[in-house]
Amino acid sequence: MKRLISKGLMFGNLVEVSSPALVDRYNRALKHLTGNTTGLNDFHVDISGYSPEIGEELGDPLYLNPNGCNRQFILLTTEQKTAPLLNAKFSFSRRALRDFIEQNETKLFALVTRDAVAGELMNSVLDLSSPERLFDIHRIVVEADTTGGDVKNARALQEKIEHFRDDDDAWWDDVLIAEMIGLAKQTGDVTRNPVDLGSFEMKVPDYWTAHFGGLYIFRGVEHPAAIAAGDKAALGELPVKFLLGMDQPNRIAKFLELNDLAEPIVKARGIDAAAILRQKMDFILVDAAAEQGHDLTGATRRDLRMLARRIGSDLPEAYHGLAALLRWAEGGGPWPRIASDHPAYFYTLRAAAGPRRDLVNQLLAELTPLDVRQLFICHKELFYTLYRGWGEQKREFVAEFLAAEYQVDKAGTRAALFGHEPGMEEPAPPPEPARPSRRRDDLVARVGPWGAVRR
Incomplete structure (x- = not known):
């Protein structure tokens, strides 16, 4: 580390x-x-x-x-x-x-x-x-x-000032006046410089928690569900209709589709889909090469292309799926049929714009751990955990890449990945739970991102 x-x-x-x-x-x-x-x-x-x-x-x-x-x-x-x-x-x-x-x-x-x-x-x-207690968290x-109680004292002084103003006999209340003077010495003039922090409340219908192996809770969507990153069976009965596991990609994909929470990268606006796909392929290649003991020291994109040709038959199916989609995006191949059980499926998605964008991108990062850039941006806790288990070659490559291409321009990298939307550090608070509108006239929304769509 x-x-x-x-x-x-x-x-x-x-x-x-x-x-x-x-x-x-x-x-x-x-x-x-x-x-x-x-x-x-x-x-x-x-x-x-x-x-x-x-x-x-x-x-x-x-x-x-x-x-x-x-x-x-x-x-x-x-x-x-x-x-x-x-x-x-x-x-x-x-x-x-x-x-x-x-x-x-x-x-x-x-x-x-x-x-x-x-x-x-x-x-x-x-x-x-118990896991059930997580569902008692709503706000x-x-x-x-x-530490000196300035806010508490300021509230007490404000109450005494209001009492002094409203009570005609307060002018003769020496005790009240003495208390006001004593508090004012600690707080200053609260009428001109208020120090009361007031009340701050935030509703949290949807969130992720690290407890119980990791759990994503979506309650503010049309079709609520919880998605367990750990042992789903160990959670027992939960007060939610659907409990999904990370080993159920088809059900997770259906959940994302029904609630309009994700969209295909190649159909998203404001990003260079081909560049993103190439980078995801590079990360998958690096993982495979590191597993096979190849030297990645100072590897450039050209070096990675040569390495891909050398070990092409041993590359995972996710790499080949993204390669087929890249060929389509660049106009040189047919539309690939990548179903939700395909290893490349979640690598082809990004969160749809909206108040749950960051939470969904975090979920997608956990579903696509080989995409180390998205993992680092969207789920740092998991990134650090997985980093400890990587070999030295992959650690060095990933650290050099993130330092050279992410740290120098964080905002630019996020804009390139997620489009011109609010930055990852400042997600908008979720609204009150509501039934989102369904884009029934949108063919992609009706049949799913990889249905009968043809280029």
Whole structure:
């Protein structure tokens, strides 16, 4: 993993904490939330204030996320909003934190100049002793305050000010006036500079969780379902009509089609489908070549083409399926019939535009793990897990590729892959569950992406 860290592909874009004042504020907040403190004089934090260095010091990578259920956070600066979220257990956690910071940025900026802001993402479930509890999560409420209680005190002062204004006899209430003066010394003038963070709530009808082997929950679509990445049988009975497993590609494909959640890359607008297909083929080739012990050091695209000719008969079926589709896309071949049980099928799809785009792209990344670029962008937790099991040749190639072609232009790469849509870091919040319109007049939507369509 040191290779990834050195290239900025792991623990990248974290916020450095090195000044004694910020370290002291962090320790006060850490003591307030967990009862622990750190002896480190400098460290780095993610959007939630989690520090991998402190996690290693404490021997607890979940020191701000007990039970992996209700994520606690420490804000030292509003600049944390651009940092990643490490050890994510739910797909909605980073979005909730970022939206909360952006909604209250001015107030938070004023608060963190004096103290750290500590809080928690409350989801109404305190433990996840069984998979059924996941379906009790419907909304996220963010609660936060400074370690000195500035927000609490500001609310109390505001209530006293309103009472003072409304009660004609309050002018003679010396106790009330003394309490107001005492609170004002701590909070400042809340009438001109309000510090109340207000309430923040976000509904989460659809999300991914790392718990129980990984589970994708879709409740806000026309045909709800859950998709298990782990052992489906071990989950038992769940309060959802359809529970699908990763070993059921036909059913997953039907689910995506019925809910208009995915579209063929070759029919998507705003992207170079042929270039994307070639890159996916290269990734599949690299995996096969690494398995066979071929040297990939410094391999260029020309080197990969030569390698493909050399081991062509040993390449997996997914490679040949994408090659056939590429020939069609470039006008040199017939339309390939790639059914949902074909190894190349999910490699030919991308998420359709909409509020569930990022969640579906994460699901597709898990279904197509050889596409390491999409895996890294859409499902970093799984990328790091699989990376540990790769051979040295593949590790080196993938790290060099991502550093050279992704890190230098993240926005451009995302636009090339997913079209001119909102960036992956800022997904739009899902709307209220509704019945989406069905494009019955669209032939592709009626027969599926690989039905009786002909070029």
